[in-house]
Amino acid sequence: MDSSTGKTKLRLLVVDDSELDAMLLAEQLLSGGYDLDTRRVDNAEDMAVALGEKDWDLVVSDHNMPRFSSTAALEMVRARFPDLPFLVV
Numbered sequence: 001m002d003s004s005t006g007k008t009k010l011r012l013l014v015v016d017d018s019e020l021d022a023m024l025l026a027e028q029l030l031s032g033g034y035d036l037d038t039r040r041v042d043n044a045e046d047m048a049v050a051l052g053e054k055d056w057d058l059v060v061s062d063h064n065m066p067r068f069s070s071t072a073a074l075e076m077v078r079a080r081f082p083d084l085p086f087l088v089v
Helices: 019-031 044-053 070-080
Strands: 008-015 034-041 058-061 086-088
Touching (some): 019 034, 044 070, 070 086
Parallel strands (some): 058 086
8 A cells, every 4th residue: 555645556457459448447446446557458469568567466358359368368477477366357
């Protein structure tokens, strides 16, 4: 928890082809009191870059996307960060 804001920090990686869906998720978490640091990706290349950028707290993934899938995203996460929480929506 950030002592200056009283909010819990959350570094969230969103795997989704819909920017609107990612924004709706972020809005819900912000209204729930999280201090959110988020990035959205929708393909394997961007996912690989994002995984190297920072230590994420959580990955939330859409299941079915035109250029990527939750299964592929999960495989990438598990290969590098086996204990990183991963949710499929």
